[in-house]
Amino acid sequence: MNDRRRWIRVASAMGAAVLAPVVLHVAGSEATVRPAAADGPGSPTPLAPHRVAEAAFRQDVLDFGAYREEIEPIFLADRGGYGPGEAACVTCHVQSGTPLRLQPLQSDGSGGVYWTEAQSRMNFATVARLVTPGDPMTSRLLREPLAMDAGGSRLHVGGKFWDSIDDPEWRTIAAWVSAAEPAGMAAASAPAPDFEFFRSCIQRIFLDREDEEDRMECAACHGGGARGFAQELPEGRDYWNEEESRANYGLVMEYIEPGFPLRSRFLTHPLDPHAGGDNYHSGGRRWHSQDDPEWQMLAAWVRGEPTSCAVTDR
Ligand code: HEC
Ligand code: HEC
Numbered sequence: 001m002n003d004r005r006r007w008i009r010v011a012s013a014m015g016a017a018v019l020a021p022v023v024l025h026v027a028g029s030e031a032t033v034r035p036a037a038a039d040g041p042g043s044p045t046p047l048a049p050h051r052v053a054e055a056a057f058r059q060d061v062l063d064f065g066a067y068r069e070e071i072e073p074i075f076l077a078d079r080g081g082y083g084p085g086e087a088a089c090v091t092c093h094v095q096s097g098t099p100l101r102l103q104p105l106q107s108d109g110s111g112g113v114y115w116t117e118a119q120s121r122m123n124f125a126t127v128a129r130l131v132t133p134g135d136p137m138t139s140r141l142l143r144e145p146l147a148m149d150a151g152g153s154r155l156h157v158g159g160k161f162w163d164s165i166d167d168p169e170w171r172t173i174a175a176w177v178s179a180a181e182p183a184g185m186a187a188a189s190a191p192a193p194d195f196e197f198f199r200s201c202i203q204r205i206f207l208d209r210e211d212e213e214d215r216m217e218c219a220a221c222h223g224g225g226a227r228g229f230a231q232e233l234p235e236g237r238d239y240w241n242e243e244e245s246r247a248n249y250g251l252v253m254e255y256i257e258p259g260f261p262l263r264s265r266f267l268t269h270p271l272d273p274h275a276g277g278d279n280y281h282s283g284g285r286r287w288h289s290q291d292d293p294e295w296q297m298l299a300a301w302v303r304g305e306p307t308s309c310a311v312t313d314r
Helices: 002-024 049-061 064-076 089-093 117-128 168-178 185-189 195-202 242-255 293-303
Strands: none
Touching: 049 117, 064 089, 064 117, 064 168, 195 242, 195 293
């Protein structure tokens, strides 16, 4: 099949080069960005059942059969071009270096490619984290490639593929997401995490300058730009005032789902994948276990439970 051969060629021609922007477009200091080489999904060690429950929740309500038949072909589809907005999703998303990391493709020996069922299940687990069951418009999978004026995200380094929500691909994915039972029953009643605790305690994580490997300070990379949540401090001050703290809090809330620590990117991005974290974070890992006192503190805060400050700074 000619078409399939073509995108394989595209994939190798684009190579790692297309991935450079992942690092570059994040606020400021690219010099401090560390390689994410050790960041692979590997073979995760099993988690305790109660920990799996929340993470697996979305997989339980989404239909795997429909995912395999209708959604995965969209990732593979040749789009006839090169680079952002024009190349097949897998051109970029099969390699290490993006958050949506799909499994390596198998060749069928005659120019075609496929994923085994076991691989599709791993993809499914990754993709499930990028959708909100029952709610297409808040699902990252649907917002990243969608034009901003149609309700898409501000930025997708891979470009925009859908001009409107009438696009057939968008509708196919939206139907799959809509068919799933909404995951929000408990979330709707969870209180917003406490601002005062955020101001006085949580923000200290942003500044942690401990020189131990992986205990990186978020502010070094998340000071501004599309993913900034720890605004740069004015000269002469070493902590945020009330107003700045409120702004930081508002930005961090984009990455928090009240009531659900394991659905909150703020907690899963810097958490080791072997401990239930996301497959990929350019900034590395701050927490290697959910038992880390800092992580436990954050989880309690997200659940709206009382907790004491456990930030391990100097
Ligand atoms: C040219 C490379 C490229 C192509 C092609 C591409 N992407 Fe991306 N995508 C990226 C990069 C780089 C990122 C990470 C930075 C960002 O979010 O913009 C990303 C991020 C994403 C995310 C967010 C993942 C997360 O964890 O937040 C989703 C969802 C996504 N892409 C979906 C798609 C889909 C669906 C397609 C095909 C229709 C596609 N992408 C095509 C490069 C690409
Ligand atoms: C060395 C730079 C660096 C450091 C330090 C860093 N990050 Fe990141 N972070 C990134 C980059 C680059 C991305 C976007 C690509 C990705 O998802 O990995 C990102 C993405 C994120 C996201 C997801 C953003 C989105 O749009 O979905 C969250 C949440 C996050 N980081 C939290 C943190 C927290 C919390 C800390 C501190 C404990 C931290 N990061 C430290 C570089 C860094």
